[in-house]
Amino acid sequence: xxxxxxxxxxxxxxxxxxxxxxxxxxxxxxxxxxxxxxxxxxxxxxxxxxxxxxxxxxxxxxxxxxxxxxxxxxxxxxxxxxxxxxxxxxxxxxxxxxxxxxxxxxxxxxxxxxxxxxxxxxxxxxxxxxxxxxxxxxxxxxxxxxxxxxxxxxxxxxxxxxxxxxxxxxxxxxxxxxxxxxxxxxxxxxxxxxxxxxxxxxxxxxxxxxxxxxxxxxxxxxxxxxxx
Numbered sequence: 682x683x684x685x686x687x688x689x690x691x692x693x694x695x696x697x698x699x700x701x702x703x704x705x706x707x708x709x710x711x712x713x714x715x716x717x718x719x720x721x722x723x724x725x726x727x728x729x730x731x732x733x734x735x736x737x738x739x740x741x742x743x744x745x746x747x748x749x750x751x752x753x754x755x756x757x758x759x760x761x762x763x764x765x766x767x768x769x770x771x772x773x774x775x776x777x778x779x780x781x782x783x784x785x786x787x788x789x790x791x792x793x794x795x796x797x798x799x800x801x802x803x804x805x806x807x808x809x810x811x812x813x814x815x816x817x818x819x820x821x822x823x824x825x826x827x828x829x830x831x832x833x834x835x836x837x838x839x840x841x842x843x844x845x846x847x848x849x850x851x852x853x854x855x856x857x858x859x860x861x862x863x864x865x866x867x868x869x870x871x872x873x874x875x876x877x878x879x880x881x882x883x884x885x886x887x888x889x890x891x892x893x894x895x896x897x898x899x900x901x902x903x904x905x906x907x908x909x
Contacts, residue, residue, distance in 0.1 A: 683728040683797055687711040688718040688744070689759070690737050694782075698731065701786045713737070715744035722752050729796055731789075732776075734760040742771060749775035753837055755796045759784070765872070772876050775836065798865040812847045815907030817885075817894065819847050828885060838863070839881050846895070846905035855902040878903065 685702050689695040690713040702709045710725065712718050715736045722730070730748065734741030745756060758771050758779035768779055777796050780789060812819040816829040821844050826833040835843065841863050846854060856874050864873070878895060887893040893908045 682706040682708065683793070684708045684726065685710075685793075686718065686721055686725075686727045686730045688715070688730060688736070688741075689713065689733040690735065691733070694733075697786075698789075701789070705790065715739035715741070715747070718744060719747055719751070722748060722754065727754050729793060730754055730756045731759055731793075732756050734758060734762060742767075742774060745771065745774050745776060755799070757789075757792055757796060769872070769876055772873060773880065777838075795865055799863075812844065814847050814850045814905060815894065817843075817847060817907075819844050833884055835884065836880075838877055839884070842877055843881060843905075846903065849905075851904060851906045853898055853902045853904045859903070874903075 682705070685707050687695060687698050687702070687709060689698060689711065692713075695711055695713065699709050699711055710721060710727075712721055713736075715738050718730070718732070721727075732741050732745060732748075736744060739747075741758065741760070745758070748754070748756060755777040756775065758776045759782060760771075760779060761782040762768075763781050771779060777799070778792050780792060810821075812821070818827045819840075820826070824840055826835055826840060826843060842859070845859070845863050856871050859874055878897070879889070882888055882892070882895055885894055887895065889897060894905050896904050896906065898904070
C-alpha cells in the first residue's frame, strides 16, 4: 500500500481522511499547515500527497509550487473551489489531479489508485532506443528531449505525453487512449489533456492555430509528425 501525506487544516475532514486511508491499509501522516507539509516532504518519502488549498498559513496553490521545488511526489489537490481557471492554474503549477469537495471516499480511492499507477509506470524501465521525429530527439531511458539540438525543460507528464506521441509518428491518438496510456486512467477530463498539450506546444515553439509537430483533429484526437 501507499505512504500518504494528508495536508488538511479542518480537523473533521482530516480525521475522516486518515480513518479511510488507514482502513485501506495505507500508511498515513497528517499536518495542518503548508510549512509543516514542506518539512514532512523534506524528511520523509511519500507516494502521494493530498493537499487542501485553504490552509491557515499559506494558500495551497503557493504550497504546491514550493512542494514542486523540492519533490516530484504526486499531488492530489482537495479543494472546495470549482473555478475552471484556477483548476487549470493548479495543473499548470504541477498538480497531478484534483478533487472538488465534497467528494466520496470511493472517488478519492479511484483517483489515488490512478495517480499511483502513473507513478509506478513512470518508474518502470522505459525502452532504450532514442526516438527521432524531425528535429525532435527523445531519449526515454534518460528522460531527456531536445528540439533542434536544444534541451527541452519538460515536466514528468509533458515528457510522457511527448514520448508516447513521438513513438507513434503520424498516428492519430484519441484522448481516451491518452488517458489510458499516459495518465493510466479509464476516464477523466479532456481539459487535463488540453492543458498539457498547450504547455507542450509552448515549449515546442508552436500554437494550436499554427502547429508544427502537434496536430489536433477535432473530435478525433492528436498526432505528432515532423513539420512539412
